Amino acid sequence: MTDSESPDSPGPPTATESGAAVSPAGGDVPDALAAVVDADTGEGELERTIGLVGGLAIGVGTMIGAGIFVFPGLAAENAGPAASLSFAIGAVIALLVALPASELATAMPRSGGGYFFISRGLGSAAGAVVGLGLWLGLVFAAAFYLVGLGSYAGQVFLEAGIALPIDPAVPLGVAFGVGLTALSLFGTENTAALQNGIVILLLVILTLFLSYGSLDALGVFGAERVPERFFPPGGALPVLQTAALVFTSYLGFAQVATVAGDITEPSRNLPLAMVGSVLLVGVFYVVTIFVATSAFGSARLGEFGETAMVEVARSFVGLPGALAIVVAGLLATFSSANASILSASRAVYAVSRDGVIPETASRLNLAYGTPHVALGLAGGPIVVLAATGQVALLAEVASFLHLVMYGLICVALIKLRREDPAWYDPSFRCPAGFAVAGVGGLASFALIAFMQSASIGVGAAVMIAAYGWYRYYATDVELKGDF
Template structure:
């Protein structure tokens, strides 16, 4: 575990494994440096923004409006706004940590270096499963939209529900795509996000004008803003927070970001701001068009009906295409980030070393991608949308809160290697508020999600004491 100065010793070698760290002697002092091949930096600012925006834009706009409106009424817009504020409070400290430690692994890497191996192991393994739950949620969303497309085209499958089979096929495809190269996945992400933004901005432009009576013949719904009560705003914020996981996924691929001192903060903060505005506007437009009660009956594809009410069949087709692209984009970025979390934990010997092997042909962590894709497909088979979303939110909120704590710890100790190119403004207020808000939101989740999240954290701690209690880490060198 970390010493009082933030320095930690090399990891113990394990029989049959390549040492994680290499120890070299210089005079009276020993220097420990990380051994092994680093991933190539191939992702620029556009790619970083595409990962952040592409991950977040899927669930928030195309899957959640009907569910959130049913839970919180028109105030669902406030739920998304609360989520954006919390995400921003965490994104700023994360940006500082990322510029000080531009390594793959994101939150795991920062917490392990700031708070020690035990916290790092619990967060790293929990992040693995948190991203697995998020990826499965996005893929199930893809399945709903894909089935809606088939229904729209009049393709009859004899009443057979193809949501889960289509989600499984998409998950397998994205896993293979990421194995064949980060640039392939990043290129897909850039293209998808560009098309998505064009569709969404067009939809919101018309929908916003319709909501205020400039175009169309929409009648005012007249529904009270807090029709479901004030508490529902917070419980819904806890549910939809899955929508804001994208900025942290940028940090998980920090080791592959070009010019990280500039591009990491811009990608993380920029993606939260852009997507937060789009979420709030989308809920406003959707509720203005249909009212929350009617919207809630339309489920995961509610936005198709809203678009069709505005622009007819053309609007429905545009949103169906957007929903397919958005859920693919979210799932693609999540599969990529899940593998990098596994890769980072394995490099530190908290998982078997073979999990961090890199494909000589493609330069990607192919074993880690397999360990990501397999559990994702298992969870997809369950198809429980709300539970998948909340468990992902629970585990990420734990990580977000601890990242803020890690920043305060590192600032207090100021180890020699901690030299960020970006410093969070209004320190320590921002990280303290980020930690408190992240932990507080956990209390508003449904009991099943809390139990599953805590069980994953407990099992992660058990694994650490069983497998890696002798592993200690050192700060970035």
């Protein structure tokens, strides 16, 4: 009579209904979807604590660091003012994937994101390759963000007038990598509120800066600047190559799906957070390039490297502008790096839960409640990769591994809609599903072709190794349609 559902108390909801998570804020429709996933299976229920704002903050916070604070110099050097077109192409592809991913996420709102959809939709082999690829993709992405973070930290010394004998970007990036990993291992402070605050502060700084910059570029504050030729000498090819390079700036929306298990009202908040964050950062990126290339010639921007935006701000409003962008850049790259480390650890958890890698990898440390093995598997290689300092290569390999996953997400959507298994009941349906997923999938794979051959080589090697691991270790794991 002491069990959870005593039949003689008719009033309260039973445990199975309770996952409906009626929000105290009032007025919310109970989320039937969340109810099924969170239902108490005899081992406790799960509280969903991330709302729409939190979801958007994860997406925006992961993405905005790269596109605005690392890439403008590099991108403008390669593609000139047309680099804004490269960013726009990236945004369109990301949207074409975000929509199918939203549908899949509302059908399977579980931690693991893209890996989960693909392993359940396409089977274990594809799942294992994507799952291990996602882990390493995030590792490459985090290393890339860390080098960016190091560049901005180095800029602090520069602004303070302290001359350093070597370029401090890489050593500082490595130091931050070690620090962040340690923080996520032992820190039990809740950082969600902090993350939301950082993202809001960033958006405010950027909106002010970009508004001023746009007005300036249009000649409101003086002579209109003479725009340089929009397309670079090479025509469309450099634009597409640059799109492939800067696609790393859009990897964050899928991170929202990796915490799908913690999001309240997933049928509404997941699609909104994923699509919304892509749209938001996309607009910011395009305007950023427009402003940057109006302020300086593309070649000059390229010379400034990762911290080009600092010089752009300095040209507008002098030292205060430069300092504001240095601070914003530190915050943005820091939050991107942090989010990627945590996502990488969740990816490790997801594959280990399914037995694709040994279960030890997802063990929690009882004292801190953190997944120490998974965090180690994320943080270790991240630090090593950050030490290489190869910004473009790191970014492209990260994009490569993610694009493969995105392409397969689209394939999974088409397959699931065709087969329509009994468990597949998404509450959000991607409009024009087949067309969107078809174009999104093709575009994702096609973008890979425009990368440097070194990046393609490293990316392909990672995937082959992942498949090899699957053949060696996990051939008996059956994941298709498994919940």
